[in-house]
Amino acid sequence: MIISVTALSWLVSIATAMTALAPIVLIIFWIRDWLKGRLW
Amino acid sequence: MNSIHSAALDPDIGWLILAIFSVMWIVLGAYLGRRVEGLEGYMLAGRKVGLALGTATAMATWVTSNTTMAAPQLALQMGVWGMLGYSLGSVGLLLFAPLARLIHGLMPSGFTSGDFVRLRYGKAAWRVFLAISLFYGFGWLVSMGMAGGVLVNALTGIDYRIGMTVILAVCVLYTMLGGLRAVIGTDFIQTLIILFGVVILAWLAIVDVGFERMHAAVLQKRPELLNLLMPAAIMFLFNNLLFGVGEIFHSNVWWSRAFAFRKGVGFKAYLIAGIFWMPIPIVAGFVALTVPALNLNVPAADMVGPLVAAKLLGTSGAILVFILVFAALASSLDSLLAATSDLILTDIYKGHIKPHATEEELARKARWVVLGLGALAWILCLPRITTLAELLYFTVAFVASTIWPIAAGLYLRRANATGATLAMVAGTGIGLAGYFLIGFYVAALISAAVSMFIVLISSWLRPANFDWAILANSREAHP
Numbered sequence: 001m002i003i004s005v006t007a008l009s010w011l012v013s014i015a016t017a018m019t020a021l022a023p024i025v026l027i028i029f030w031i032r033d034w035l036k037g038r039l040w
Numbered sequence: 041m042n043s044i045h046s047a048a049l050d051p052d053i054g055w056l057i058l059a060i061f062s063v064m065w066i067v068l069g070a071y072l073g074r075r076v077e078g079l080e081g082y083m084l085a086g087r088k089v090g091l092a093l094g095t096a097t098a099m100a101t102w103v104t105s106n107t108t109m110a111a112p113q114l115a116l117q118m119g120v121w122g123m124l125g126y127s128l129g130s131v132g133l134l135l136f137a138p139l140a141r142l143i144h145g146l147m148p149s150g151f152t153s154g155d156f157v158r159l160r161y162g163k164a165a166w167r168v169f170l171a172i173s174l175f176y177g178f179g180w181l182v183s184m185g186m187a188g189g190v191l192v193n194a195l196t197g198i199d200y201r202i203g204m205t206v207i208l209a210v211c212v213l214y215t216m217l218g219g220l221r222a223v224i225g226t227d228f229i230q231t232l233i234i235l236f237g238v239v240i241l242a243w244l245a246i247v248d249v250g251f252e253r254m255h256a257a258v259l260q261k262r263p264e265l266l267n268l269l270m271p272a273a274i275m276f277l278f279n280n281l282l283f284g285v286g287e288i289f290h291s292n293v294w295w296s297r298a299f300a301f302r303k304g305v306g307f308k309a310y311l312i313a314g315i316f317w318m319p320i321p322i323v324a325g326f327v328a329l330t331v332p333a334l335n336l337n338v339p340a341a342d343m344v345g346p347l348v349a350a351k352l353l354g355t356s357g358a359i360l361v362f363i364l365v366f367a368a369l370a371s372s373l374d375s376l377l378a379a380t381s382d383l384i385l386t387d388i389y390k391g392h393i394k395p396h397a398t399e400e401e402l403a404r405k406a407r408w409v410v411l412g413l414g415a416l417a418w419i420l421c422l423p424r425i426t427t428l429a430e431l432l433y434f435t436v437a438f439v440a441s442t443i444w445p446i447a448a449g450l451y452l453r454r455a456n457a458t459g460a461t462l463a464m465v466a467g468t469g470i471g472l473a474g475y476f477l478i479g480f481y482v483a484a485l486i487s488a489a490v491s492m493f494i495v496l497i498s499s500w501l502r503p504a505n506f507d508w509a510i511l512a513n514s515r516e517a518h519p
Contacts, residue, residue: 038091040090
């Protein structure tokens with residue numbers, strides 16, 4: 001059973017989009033923690 | 041210098057990048073460590089780490105060079121299931137989220153995973169656990185050190201031993217200077233570098249090669265890589281899932297963070313880290329599927345990631361992947377150095393050699409333990425004994441045997457010491473037999489199954505009645 005080009009492209013595209021979102025979320029968390037004085 | 045160098049960086053550029061990032065990590069580590077006070081400050085960053093740094097350090101530590109280098113290797117060897125199987129490593133982070141909350145609640149003054157096993161199961165289980173944990177810690181540390189040397193050699197032509205020495209020395213130095221605070225602080229920046237780097241590489245691979253061309257070339261030259269029913273790959277998928285769970289459940293790298301996080305942070309940090317970690321091996325691994333389309337000659341499977349990047353992006357690609365993997369290496373090496381040295385300091389030195397050592401004395405010795413551990417890892421890294429994935433998967437039989445003793449020990453009052461000890465010994469032994477007789481992809485499955493059977497049967501036949509309050513006094517109860 002061979003994975004289709006469509007399925008492969010969806011798999012990789014969604015994974016790439018999620019990975020691109022991660023640093024944005026981390027930076028938002030950092031700013032929030034910093035403002036609350038809860039970084040450390 | 042070898043044939044790989046033809047598609048890589050000029051050694052002078054390699055040295056420049058090494059120098060810039062080495063100085064950056066060391067200065068940052070020293071800066072973050074300037075306010076570290078006492079053993080808790082050094083080993084556990086003061087126990088007040090917030091959500092942003094907590095999430096980033098969990099992600100960065102789990103994104104090792106084995107993710108950025110072995111994920112493409114596994115995609116090249118096992119195709120789609122190779123990268124999907126690797127991404128199931130995130131299950132360990134997700135499942136550890138509730139455990140982190142429980143650990144923090146049960147052991148508010150705990151220091152190491154060894155503290156838990158000693159108090160929960162007694163000294164025999166503790167010693168078996170320490171043997172497994174330290175063996176795995178060394179194995180992973182050596183794997184990371186070797187990966188550093190391989191990367192530097194593949195991308196710049198700089199001698200394997202020199203590259204490995206520089207990367208290991210940098211990590212040892214900033215971990216020595218700042219303890220866990222330096223490790224977690226640098227992890228945040230390293231996480232951002234890794235994530236941006238992986239996304240840029242993936243995006244350029246998609247744009248330059250395209251899914252249609254990639255799929256057609258793989259289908260023509262390596263159709264098995266697109267086969268969703270490759271038996272060995274499916275076995276690998278479950279094996280990797282159990283490996284991830286076993287590694288995270290037992291390793292002090294993760295326990296020390298559970299102790300170090302601010303109250304209420306552990307669950308969220310591990311859960312979010314698991315969700316965001318899951319796609320990374322797919323993004324990092326799929327670039328290996330461009331190999332047939334690019335007609336790339338890959339002399340060693342563990343170098344496929346850097347080679348594809350250099351082929352796709354030329355010098356800038358080689359620079360990007362070099363920075364990315366240096367960050368991934370450093371984020372894991374520093375965590376391993378800190379967590380393993382904590383085990384050596386508290387469980388071996390204080391636990392077995394000098395039981396009456398004070399916290400001040402331990403705090404003074406902590407830096408020397410990091411240095412000694414780094415020196416030992418350097419010696420073991422000198423000969424490049426095997427490929428990265430082989431070394432990593434040799435240890436799976438060990439760590440998978442700890443899943444049930446740890447989980448049952450945290451949740452089941454009935455779990456007993458004899459069962460836990462036997463589960464770790466028999467699980468490891470039979471798992472290793474599976475590794476050598478059948479293949480690396482079944483070692484964790486067999487080890488975890490044997491361990492589960494023994495823990496459950498022994499808890500049923502000879503139930504213990506453990507008093508959870510014993511765990512709360514972990515500090516006072518230290519031998």
